[in-house]
Amino acid sequence: MASIVLCLVLSQILIAEIKDNLIVNFSRLLTNKKPGVDSVKGTIFYQPPNDILIYVTEPVNQHLKFNDKTLVIYYPDEKKAFRIQARVPFVLPFFQAFISLTNKNLGLAEMGYTLSQSEKRGDTLITRWVPPARIKKAVGPIIIGMVNDQVGFMEMQNSKGRTIGRVSYSDYSKIGNIMLPMRVSAVRYLGKDTTYETVYYSNPRLNVKLPDEVVNFQIPKGTEIKEVSW
Amino acid sequence: MKRYNNANKAICLVLALLLVAVPVMAEQAEKADITDYMQGKMDGQRDGKSSSEILWLAVGFLLGPVGILIGYLVPPTVPADRLIGKSTEYVQGYTEGYQNKGKQQNAIWAAGGCLLSAVGWCVYYFLVIAAAAAQTSY
Numbered sequence: 001m002a003s004i005v006l007c008l009v010l011s012q013i014l015i016a017e018i019k020d021n022l023i024v025n026f027s028r029l030l031t032n033k034k035p036g037v038d039s040v041k042g043t044i045f046y047q048p049p050n051d052i053l054i055y056v057t058e059p060v061n062q063h064l065k066f067n068d069k070t071l072v073i074y075y076p077d078e079k080k081a082f083r084i085q086a087r088v089p090f091v092l093p094f095f096q097a098f099i100s101l102t103n104k105n106l107g108l109a110e111m112g113y114t115l116s117q118s119e120k121r122g123d124t125l126i127t128r129w130v131p132p133a134r135i136k137k138a139v140g141p142i143i144i145g146m147v148n149d150q151v152g153f154m155e156m157q158n159s160k161g162r163t164i165g166r167v168s169y170s171d172y173s174k175i176g177n178i179m180l181p182m183r184v185s186a187v188r189y190l191g192k193d194t195t196y197e198t199v200y201y202s203n204p205r206l207n208v209k210l211p212d213e214v215v216n217f218q219i220p221k222g223t224e225i226k227e228v229s230w
Numbered sequence: 231m232k233r234y235n236n237a238n239k240a241i242c243l244v245l246a247l248l249l250v251a252v253p254v255m256a257e258q259a260e261k262a263d264i265t266d267y268m269q270g271k272m273d274g275q276r277d278g279k280s281s282s283e284i285l286w287l288a289v290g291f292l293l294g295p296v297g298i299l300i301g302y303l304v305p306p307t308v309p310a311d312r313l314i315g316k317s318t319e320y321v322q323g324y325t326e327g328y329q330n331k332g333k334q335q336n337a338i339w340a341a342g343g344c345l346l347s348a349v350g351w352c353v354y355y356f357l358v359i360a361a362a363a364a365q366t367s368y
Contacts, residue, residue, distance in 0.1 A: 040315030056315050080318050090310040
């Protein structure tokens, strides 16, 4: 339940704040109950407001196209694909946590959150945001820590005040007119499982022309496609 | 003659090794595929358990047997980031495991809600009967 709530809230955080195309390389490390670390590398192509295409290069050659409620997963080497139609939009928490920072309060005010508390601890400004009444029973407050006018961390609590997730941002880099963190680390407490995720971003390019094969992404003819509906 | 015999021996050795190695490699490749699919299925089943139990309890409570059916037929949403960087076999297993387990869980919770609703109605029925009986006795 906590992960669903976390995803739903993160999905509302303004993705449309970046109004230009964005291309960025990423390296994602994920640790959970399983032994070892899952490592994924690739490139993200983002076309506002909702289109995301990911070219994964390691550990598999994989293309993922997200568009609202449709997810296409294509494997060029195997000529296989999955096309998944869902009833709710797909979310990519790790990427949305990255680009949401163009809005200083992460768009919380626009979502109906209200600032309930603000204090300075050393060089960190801590603000506490409480959710609107319609979701108050499902989610708790969100706490944001800012250093030098940049978001250092965001912590989400459930309605009982228990922390269910925390995202830390570091290694800020100026891209165009905006500052984006090149390192995003997240901890998610999901029942008995805890996941640790760190994403390193590199070579970000804003307001660039996306390649035609990205803009007009289509599954090539002759691909074995599995249709899935949720 | 000696050189010819040595070359023959070398060729025979390589062929013998290939005869053994190829089936072993094929079996390992097959095992890897099976492992990936099974891992995906287990992960999907595990993640499918964490769907919204309270919601389905409410559906079963309000809709009764229809709620149980809906719980089984309505598939949960798959968290997309789980599938990034995963093989085709893993994605296949994961989506099947998540969908089936989630539907099972939904149906079970909806059944629980339905049972609660039935108990509630029984209690209400007996209270009404008791009240009616008390009135007639006056």
